[in-house]
Amino acid sequence: xxxxxxxxxxxxxxxxxxxxxxxxxxxxxxxxxxxxxxxxxxxxxxxxxxxxxxxxxxxxxxxxxxxxxxxxxxxxxxxxxxxxxxxxxxxxxxxxxxxxxxxxxxxxxxxxxxxxxxxxxxxxxxxxxxxxxxxxxxxxxxxxxxxxxxxxxxxxxxxxxxxxxxxxxxxxxxxxxxxxxxxxxxxxxxxxxxxxxxxxxxxxxxxxxxxxxxxxxxxxxxxxxxxxxxxxxxxxxxxxxxxxxxxxxxxxxxxxxxxxxxxxxxxxxxxxxxxxxxxxxxxxxxxxxxxxxxxxxxxxxxxxxxxxxxxxxxxxxxxxxxxxxxxxxxxxxxxxxxxxxxxxxxxxxxxxxxxxxxxxxxxxxxxxxxxxxxxxxxxxxxxxxxxxxxxxxxxxxxxxxxxxxxxxxxxxxxxxxxxxxxxxxxxxxxxxxxxxxxxxxxxxxxxxxxxxxxxxxxxxxxxxxxxxxxxxxxxxxxxxxxxxxxxxxxxxxxxxxxxxxxxxxxxxxxxxxxxxxxxxxxxxxxxxxxxxxxxxxxxxxxxxxxxxxxxxxxxxxxxxxxxxxxxxxxxxxxxxxxxxxxxxxxxxxxxxxxxxxxxxxxxxxxxxxxxxxxxxxxxxxxxxxxxxxxxxxxxxx
Numbered sequence: 001x002x003x004x005x006x007x008x009x010x011x012x013x014x015x016x017x018x019x020x021x022x023x024x025x026x027x028x029x030x031x032x033x034x035x036x037x038x039x040x041x042x043x044x045x046x047x048x049x050x051x052x053x054x055x056x057x058x059x060x061x062x063x064x065x066x067x068x069x070x071x072x073x074x075x076x077x078x079x080x081x082x083x084x085x086x087x088x089x090x091x092x093x094x095x096x097x098x099x100x101x102x103x104x105x106x107x108x109x110x111x112x113x114x115x116x117x118x119x120x121x122x123x124x125x126x127x128x129x130x131x132x133x134x135x136x137x138x139x140x141x142x143x144x145x146x147x148x149x150x151x152x153x154x155x156x157x158x159x160x161x162x163x164x165x166x167x168x169x170x171x172x173x174x175x176x177x178x179x180x181x182x183x184x185x186x187x188x189x190x191x192x193x194x195x196x197x198x199x200x201x202x203x204x205x206x207x208x209x210x211x212x213x214x215x216x217x218x219x220x221x222x223x224x225x226x227x228x229x230x231x232x233x234x235x236x237x238x239x240x241x242x243x244x245x246x247x248x249x250x251x252x253x254x255x256x257x258x259x260x261x262x263x264x265x266x267x268x269x270x271x272x273x274x275x276x277x278x279x280x281x282x283x284x285x286x287x288x289x290x291x292x293x294x295x296x297x298x299x300x301x302x303x304x305x306x307x308x309x310x311x312x313x314x315x316x317x318x319x320x321x322x323x324x325x326x327x328x329x330x331x332x333x334x335x336x337x338x339x340x341x342x343x344x345x346x347x348x349x350x351x352x353x354x355x356x357x358x359x360x361x362x363x364x365x366x367x368x369x370x371x372x373x374x375x376x377x378x379x380x381x382x383x384x385x386x387x388x389x390x391x392x393x394x395x396x397x398x399x400x401x402x403x404x405x406x407x408x409x410x411x412x413x414x415x416x417x418x419x420x421x422x423x424x425x426x427x428x429x430x431x432x433x434x435x436x437x438x439x440x441x442x443x444x445x446x447x448x449x450x451x452x453x454x455x456x457x458x459x460x461x462x463x464x465x466x467x468x469x470x471x472x473x474x475x476x477x478x479x480x481x482x483x484x485x486x487x488x489x490x491x492x493x494x495x496x497x498x499x500x501x502x503x504x505x506x507x508x509x510x511x512x513x514x515x516x517x518x519x520x521x522x523x524x525x526x527x528x529x530x531x532x533x534x535x536x537x538x539x540x541x542x543x544x545x546x547x548x549x550x551x552x553x554x555x556x557x558x559x560x561x562x563x564x565x566x567x568x569x570x571x572x573x574x575x576x577x578x579x580x581x582x583x584x585x586x587x588x589x590x591x592x593x594x595x596x597x598x599x600x601x602x603x604x605x606x607x608x609x610x611x612x613x614x615x616x617x618x619x620x621x622x623x624x625x626x627x628x629x630x631x632x633x634x635x636x637x
Contacts (some may be wrong), residue, residue: 005279014287021290021297030295032132034110037361038080041073041133047083049073049104049135050143053096056158056251061190063088066096067131068104082108082133083126086140093140094166097158099151101144106137115483115620115636118357118513128298157249162301163186167388168381171399176406182208183374183409186250196412199416203345203363207374210301212259212309214250217375219243219263224545236267254289254302254547258309261285278313281307281380300355304348310356311347312340315445341367346441350434353426356501357516360423366416380405427519432467436460477589480623481601482514484634487534490601491518492587492594502527502585507539512545516620522547529585529596531559540565543574550575554583590628605631 005011023029041047051070058065064086070078084104086093091599096102111134114121126134147155164184168177175195182188188208191199199205207213216298222242226235240384247260265281286306289296296302319339323332341364360366384402416422427435437462447453487505491514494500501523504511514520523561526548528536542548543565551569555578558566566576585596595602603610603624610631616622620636 008280010280010287013322016282017287017290018297021294025298030298032127032129032130034080034132038078039110041078042110044074046105046138047074047108049078049106049108051082053098053100053102055098056161056187057093057096058187059189064093068102070206073108075504080133081131082135084135084137088135088586090140094162095142095218096140097147097155099147099155100142103141103143104135104137105139106135110134113620116510116514117480117621118517119510121160128295130295153245154248157245160250164381164385165394167385171384171388171395172403172406172409175410176403179208179406179409180377180381180384182404183377184214184257186210186214198410198414198417200358201360201423202366202413203360203423204413208368210253210255212255212305213371213374214378215243215247215256215259216263217378218246219260221379225386232271234477236271240264240267242570254296254299255305256283257289258285258305261288282313284310290584292621301350304351307347307351308344311343311441311445314442315343316340318416337368337372338364341365341371341598343445350429354428357426357513358423359426362416362419362422366413369413373409377405377409425516425521427516430467432463436463436467440464476625476627478625479594480514480518480621480625481617482510483619483621484510487537488601489538490596491515491520493518498524500524501542503527503529503535504537504539504542505534508538508541511538511542519547524549525552526550527552527582528554530554531556531562536562536565540568543569548574550577552577552579552582554578555580589626592626592628592631594624603631
């Protein structure tokens with residue numbers, strides 16, 4: 001791609017628009033604020049909410065859900081958008097379609113923020129989507145079966161999608177049905193923990209969730225079939241209708257919309273006798289999506305799809321020219337698939353750090369094999385749906401074949417995930433680190449334009465060095481007090497780089513997520529300040545999943561369960577020490593001291609105490625950073 005494309009008016013306009021949206025976002029323009037006169041609804045046990053369904057029916061570990069634009073609650077005006085979790089036992093949920101007016105009875109609540117580092121921030125996630133309420137429904141009824149004309153195509157698309165998922169549920173096992181639903185439609189539903197981890201560690205989770213590749217497969221198949229009987233204009237219209245309907249069927253999220261709009265721009269340019277360009281099509285699709293739905297800019301789906309495609313548009317034309325023409329066709333295709341996987345993995349690595357906290361090292365190899373295979377599995381899913389209409393016999397026979405293919409997909413994921421160092425835990429990158437990373441990646445992608453590449457690489461190295469020097473110049477001690485329901489724990493970071501965990505009251509998952517969010521690969525020391533279970537409940541799992549230098553416990557009688565945990569730690573080579581002073585632990589830097597001896601931790605500066613920390617901990621974690629002279633308190637998070 002010529003770098004002069006970056007000066008074209010369409011790209012400049014799109015870039016300025018993105019900057020404007022980012023500025024508005026930073027100033028809270030897109031933040032959902034619930035009016036004070038409506039907050040009283042969250043204290044009612046039962047509220048009748050009326051509104052319009054505006055999304056497909058999906059399911060996660062909390063149950064089936066839809067988004068509803070509400071206009072009345074408890075008989076009063078209520079102009080709010082809500083995420084509604086429907087009763088699992090109510091079969092009427094399958095009759096819901098976008099555009100229908102519904103009445104839902106249940107309990108409303110405000111979205112919850114993440115209380116500790118690494119926890120899911122429901123409030124931020126839903127606010128970025130314009131949602132201000134979460135509802136746990138007890139009953140739902142359709143007020144009007146009719147659907148307004150502007151929703152009619154989406155309602156038909158939802159009916160087809162439900163039919164597809166229904167055929168998978170009837171003819172396949174539970175796990176296989178969810179795998180096929182993910183491969184075919186991008187709605188995988190909750191998988192077992194083992195399967196979910198295998199797919200994630202193999203680096204192919206994108207095949208089961210939102211992915212523009214699914215739209216690409218549908219468009220390619222529609223073009224091939226339409227080309228058998230129609231000319232270019234007819235083929236364009238037929239494939240566009242099929243691809244557009246499928247895009248609506250899967251929710252028209254940014255990855256799907258990007259693929260469809262990009263194809264539409266490319267094919268329209270060809271029909272009009274213009275020279276089509278991937279860069280222009282990508283830019284135009286982004287601008288259209290953000291004009292229609294500005295909030296999509298802040299979603300993981302939008303960011304990931306355009307980062308991946310941007311890297312490919314920048315590098316692949318050069319790659320295609322570099323690959324030797326004398327290679328056989330299969331060899332060139334295999335090499336291109338491998339290079340595509342490398343580029344996509346490189347472009348998305350910071351997003352893996354920011355959103356998922358885990359990255360698949362083997363993802364390059366797994367995607368080279370499974371991305372092409374996912375197209376065949378997708379075709380098999382549609383074939384199964386078609387044969388399910390032919391009768392019970394053909395449907396069951398096809399179900400046996402498709403079920404075997406789904407199980408094969410799972411086994412391949414498990415094989416890749418079982419390789420040594422298949423995946424690694426990741427901590428979110430700093431802004432400076434992210435900027436430096438992308439400058440270095442872009443330097444590699446624009447090669448062999450040596451001047452541009454050298455300039456980008458030098459800028460990246462300077463940014464990386466500046467970020468490192470800035471972090472080392474801050475000789476600060478940081479203590480993160482975690483908010484735990486029935487225990488306590490604090491993560492201590494020393495200026496020299498050491499890490500301690502003071503108490504491990506659990507739940508262990510909360511501790512491990514906090515470690516991942518803070519980039520803690522291991523602990524130099526764990527100190528328990530007491531023997532009540534609220535101070536060591538999560539210790540066993542922490543010792544299993546993180547390297548620990550030593551464990552210090554107070555003198556005195558050790559409870560049997562804790563003794564077993566310490567004995568196992570000793571067998572693994574972790575030093576276990578008994579110190580009478582552990583129960584009176586106090587860590588100081590300069591004038592600021594952290595006292596862990598009481599029921600609640602205390603922070604003092606000289607004779608003065610920061611009394612706000614205890615009350616804040618009831619709502620979320622609190623982080624205290626000190627240079628020895630003063631303390632900076634942040635939170636609750």
